[in-house]
Amino acid sequence: MSAGTVELDDIQGLLRFGYKHQTQASFLLLQIKDREAARAWLASVPVTSAVTAVPSPDTALQLALSREGLQALGVADDIVNAFSPEFVSGLGSDASQSRRLGDVGASAPERWQWGAGQKVPHVLVMLYAQPGRLAAFQQAIEAQCANGFDTLVSLATSEMDGIEPFGFVDGISQPKLDWERTRAVRDQEQLAYSNLSCLGEYLLGYPNEYGGYTDRPLLDPQRDPQALLPRAEDLPAQADLGRNGSYLVLRQLRQDVPGFWQFVNAQAGGDAAARERLAAAMVGRTRQGEPVVASTQDINAFDYQADPHGMRCPLGAHVRRANPRNADLPSGEPGLVSWLKRTLGLDAQAREQDRVASTRFHRMLRRGRAYGAPVSIDRALSGAASSFDTGLHFICLGANLARQFEFVQSAWLASTRFDGLRNESDPLLGTREPAVDGSPTNEFSLPQPEGPAQRLSGLPQFVTVLGGAYFFLPGIRALRYLASARSQGSP
Amino acid sequence: MLVAPLAAGREASLRALLATMNVTPGTADPHNPIVPFAAIERLHYARLVLLDDALQVDLDMLGVPRPRLPTVLSFMGDCDGPAHEVLAELVQRAGEGLRSIFAHCEGFVADTDLLAWMQAHDRPIAASYVNWVGRTVRQIKEESALQRVLSATISRVAVNSGAQARALHAELRSFVNTEARAGRLVLTPDAPTPFMWRVAKLAHLLLVPLVGLLFLPILIVLSPLLIYLLRTRETTDPEICPRPQAKALGELQVLEDIDVSNQYTAIGAVKPGLFRRWLVSVLLVLINYACRHVFTCGFLARVQTIHFARWVFIDDKTRVIFTSNYDGSHQGYMDDFINKVAWGLNLVFSNGVGWPRTRWLILGGARIEQDFKRYQRRHQVPTQVWYKAYPGLSLHDLTRNQRIREGLENTQMSDAQTLAWLRLL
Numbered sequence: 053m054s055a056g057t058v059e060l061d062d063i064q065g066l067l068r069f070g071y072k073h074q075t076q077a078s079f080l081l082l083q084i085k086d087r088e089a090a091r092a093w094l095a096s097v098p099v100t101s102a103v104t105a106v107p108s109p110d111t112a113l114q115l116a117l118s119r120e121g122l123q124a125l126g127v128a129d130d131i132v133n134a135f136s137p138e139f140v141s142g143l144g145s146d147a148s149q150s151r152r153l154g155d156v157g158a159s160a161p162e163r164w165q166w167g168a169g170q171k172v173p174h175v176l177v178m179l180y181a182q183p184g185r186l187a188a189f190q191q192a193i194e195a196q197c198a199n200g201f202d203t204l205v206s207l208a209t210s211e212m213d214g215i216e217p218f219g220f221v222d223g224i225s226q227p228k229l230d231w232e233r234t235r236a237v238r239d240q241e242q243l244a245y246s247n248l249s250c251l252g253e254y255l256l257g258y259p260n261e262y263g264g265y266t267d268r269p270l271l272d273p274q275r276d277p278q279a280l281l282p283r284a285e286d287l288p289a290q291a292d293l294g295r296n297g298s299y300l301v302l303r304q305l306r307q308d309v310p311g312f313w314q315f316v317n318a319q320a321g322g323d324a325a326a327r328e329r330l331a332a333a334m335v336g337r338t339r340q341g342e343p344v345v346a347s348t349q350d351i352n353a354f355d356y357q358a359d360p361h362g363m364r365c366p367l368g369a370h371v372r373r374a375n376p377r378n379a380d381l382p383s384g385e386p387g388l389v390s391w392l393k394r395t396l397g398l399d400a401q402a403r404e405q406d407r408v409a410s411t412r413f414h415r416m417l418r419r420g421r422a423y424g425a426p427v428s429i430d431r432a433l434s435g436a437a438s439s440f441d442t443g444l445h446f447i448c449l450g451a452n453l454a455r456q457f458e459f460v461q462s463a464w465l466a467s468t469r470f471d472g473l474r475n476e477s478d479p480l481l482g483t484r485e486p487a488v489d490g491s492p493t494n495e496f497s498l499p500q501p502e503g504p505a506q507r508l509s510g511l512p513q514f515v516t517v518l519g520g521a522y523f524f525l526p527g528i529r530a531l532r533y534l535a536s537a538r539s540q541g542s543p
Numbered sequence: 544m545l546v547a548p549l550a551a552g553r554e555a556s557l558r559a560l561l562a563t564m565n566v567t568p569g570t571a572d573p574h575n576p577i578v579p580f581a582a583i584e585r586l587h588y589a590r591l592v593l594l595d596d597a598l599q600v601d602l603d604m605l606g607v608p609r610p611r612l613p614t615v616l617s618f619m620g621d622c623d624g625p626a627h628e629v630l631a632e633l634v635q636r637a638g639e640g641l642r643s644i645f646a647h648c649e650g651f652v653a654d655t656d657l658l659a660w661m662q663a664h665d666r667p668i669a670a671s672y673v674n675w676v677g678r679t680v681r682q683i684k685e686e687s688a689l690q691r692v693l694s695a696t697i698s699r700v701a702v703n704s705g706a707q708a709r710a711l712h713a714e715l716r717s718f719v720n721t722e723a724r725a726g727r728l729v730l731t732p733d734a735p736t737p738f739m740w741r742v743a744k745l746a747h748l749l750l751v752p753l754v755g756l757l758f759l760p761i762l763i764v765l766s767p768l769l770i771y772l773l774r775t776r777e778t779t780d781p782e783i784c785p786r787p788q789a790k791a792l793g794e795l796q797v798l799e800d801i802d803v804s805n806q807y808t809a810i811g812a813v814k815p816g817l818f819r820r821w822l823v824s825v826l827l828v829l830i831n832y833a834c835r836h837v838f839t840c841g842f843l844a845r846v847q848t849i850h851f852a853r854w855v856f857i858d859d860k861t862r863v864i865f866t867s868n869y870d871g872s873h874q875g876y877m878d879d880f881i882n883k884v885a886w887g888l889n890l891v892f893s894n895g896v897g898w899p900r901t902r903w904l905i906l907g908g909a910r911i912e913q914d915f916k917r918y919q920r921r922h923q924v925p926t927q928v929w930y931k932a933y934p935g936l937s938l939h940d941l942t943r944n945q946r947i948r949e950g951l952e953n954t955q956m957s958d959a960q961t962l963a964w965l966r967l968l
């Protein structure tokens with residue numbers, strides 16, 4: 053295997069495709085009840101790869117395992133423990149982590165419907181199908197699984213035409229993966245925001261944005277005598293169990309659609325246009341997907357450089373928090389002197405723009421799907437909160453759980469101090485729990501060119517976490533290896 | 544910073560005692576009966592930490608003898624004005640409690656003179672950083688109260704003209720004056736910087752470069768040798784960055800992300816040999832110089848989230864302790880370290896045993912993301928007791944509140960400045 057190759061046939065398709073044609077989807081959360089039967093199924097289940105299929109397949113199956121799942125399969129402890137610490141400890145089992153991620157109050161793991169305590173899934177089976185094809189596909193798969201697995205939960209999704217339950221177009225912005233591997237493998241400062249992102253940010257076994265290889269289980273080749281696994285690019289003597297795999301975060305986020313629109317409507321004094329403007333300011337995009345910071349042809353080709361104070365797109369807007377679109381160093385005059393001044397922190401203007409971490413180390417591929425019945429704004433405005441059960445099965449992929457999902461969730465979305473803000477966290481996701489010193493977190497500020505910022509207060513909680521787990525989405529050869537007896541032996 | 548070895552067999556009882564001072568693990572109750580930190584008005588931050596010699600195992604990997612070192616208790620604080628005055632105040636207000644803590648240390652007995660003992664165990668600070676030199680606890684608290692009152696009072700309407708902005712400013716000024724007269728707001732004027740302090744600072748400003756100049760010719764002559772020594776070491780020094788134990792990591796994480804600020808304490812051995820010992824000593828003198836004369840108002844190079852930081856040598860310069868108080872999450876802090884000031888970290892810490900490989904003293908090292916992250920977590924030590932005088936306030940808040948006050952007191956602002964000032968609210 054030479055550097056530069058990408059084994060598309062070994063990578064699960066979800067890393068390359070969102071399966072938009074496969075509008076139907078269902079996520080099965082399984083627990084292993086019979087190890088041998090489970091392994092037999094995992095050894096042969098057809099998993100759709102990232103090779104382009106023409107026409108787009110009728111159905112696709114993707115598969116991921118949790119730490120508990122690896123253990124239930126009997127995978128050797130030293131292999132399990134060589135996965136990232138966040139994956140090993142999992143989601144929802146550690147109070148420090150819950151505090152960091154904002155999984156507190158109504159979103160606390162103790163209240164989850166699945167994902168904590170005895171309800172940790174072992175295997176996630178993701179089924180995608182073209183319209184009308186899901187039911188039969190799911191039935192067939194469930195029948196195949198029946199011997200080896202119990203179904204913990206079966207998460208249905210709904211077709212909302214790419215619109216998430218609050219009514220906004222979703223899935224517009226994604227990092228562009230460098231499949232051709234054009235980015236040089238080295239640690240180099242990037243002075244402009246770019247949407248092109250190194251493969252190693254999403255796939256283990258490839259160089260990441262630092263020019264390094266993210267930690268993953270590397271095995272002595274004796275544990276893989278048939279060379280089932282690829283060899284590590286950086287350490288060719290080792291078998292790379294991580295190669296072509298990724299970590300997957302799944303969180304069931306219930307959305308209170310009536311709560312959202314009723315709050316926004318009240319703030320707008322019932323005025324429809326003002327309501328739309330405010331809702332767009334909270335998201336950072338209009339419901340149709342246009343960025344509020346600038347109208348551009350390509351609705352994903354923009355950044356926030358020309359709006360440093362958030363006059364057009366509030367600093368705290370969801371998409372601005374989730375991807376601040378900045379570079380490694382604030383911009384300035386060309387030339388070495390200016391670069392040096394900015395690097396040493398001696399440029400006051402640059403310092404003003406330097407409060408947010410460089411975006412390129414904190415990207416993720418989002419692959420979530422909406423669930424529940426869509427609620428129109430009119431119905432939302434008249435309906436009672438509890439009568440609708442809808443939301444997002446949030447899914448994201450990345451090679452480094454700590455630096456990508458956890459960082460974005462905690463340091464950006466849940467943080468009450470993002471980019472110098474105060475008393476507010478993400479306008480969509482915030483838990484609104486007061487800080488320990490008693491200060492509120494339920495505000496939202498809209499900076500104004502003329503005078504003090506407009507401040508909304510009393511934002512209710514719109515999104516509640518109902519469950520969640522971390523998974524490893526293996527390369528297809530790695531999946532077969534994990535299903536084989538080889539992975540059970542001690543070193 | 545006070546450092547004292549524990550008496551044999553006293554560690555468990557000390558840990559138990561320290562735990563009683565906290566409201567949540569690691570976070571001090573400001574009014575705890577043992578050391579009621581809040582009673583010391585000039586104290587910004589304080590911490591009590593136990594440091595053992597577990598990491599000295601790394602010396603085995605270098606093949607050098609490993610002296611067994613006793614576990615030490617360290618007590619440190621960041622305060623306004625001369626440290627000895629604050630120490631005396633501590634002894635006066637928390638004498639009993641401090642005695643009960645230090646009674647766990649070697650050589651501390653019932654009739655030990657507390658103040659003299661504390662002074663005797665004080666270690667010199669090799670380098671220290673203060674985010675904003677001269678910003679006192681009192682000022683921070685008063686300005687925070689001012690900000691809260693003004694933010695709640697101001698009418699959030701569009702301001703259409705300079706005249707209107709100025710009128711709003713004048714209105715808020717007179718409002719604050721009324722509040723101040725009624726005793727509801729206090730804004731103590733800045734105390735003048737003591738004369739001797741300014742003299743000392745000036746002397747330091749001149750002296751360090753002067754000494755540097757004296758040594759410059761020697762340095763130039765020796766530079767090929769020094770570069771050779773550095774590069775041979777840099778290419779062969781072992782990197783020791785294994786993954787920290789999950790349990791140890793958990794013990795650090797329970798202490799974090801409770802307030803907007805967090806604490807960081809780490810310890811490590813200096814690489815053996817005179818070369819590294821001298822190099823790190825000189826570099827810390829230079830860093831201290833930069834912190835005292837350049838990075839004095841709001842930033843340490845590109846990092847704007849560190850309240851206080853310090854480097855201290857212990858055990859005859861064979862180990863270094865680094866401590867800091869910073870805003871935001873640990874992940875964010877490490878992100879800043881890697882992406883903004885990796886070069887600065889490398890300067891100092893690459894002289895520590897096991898640091899990820901550097902090139903030319905500033906390249907590589909902390910930029911090797913995962914090695915660095917494992918390294919720093921492994922060298923981090925849980926802080927048993929941590930006190931912050933102004934919970935809920937970040938440095939960004941402090942700086943903004945300071946600007947609010949300056950703007951309030953300034954009657955000469957232009958229209959644009961007045962508008963910008965209103966936006967701060």
Ligand code: HEM
Nearest residue numbers: 216220221222223224225305371374375444446460461515
């Ligand atoms: C129910 C909860 C959520 C809702 C309703 C929601 C909604 C949205 C919407 C409408 C967009 C704009 C569409 C686009 O740019 O593709 C968006 C973008 C985004 N969201 Fe969320 N989101 C939710 C949860 C999350 C969570 C939990 C995360 C991460 C931890 C997240 C991360 C992102 C990111 C990274 C973007 C793209 C920003 C960009 O690149 O400009 N979202 N979200």
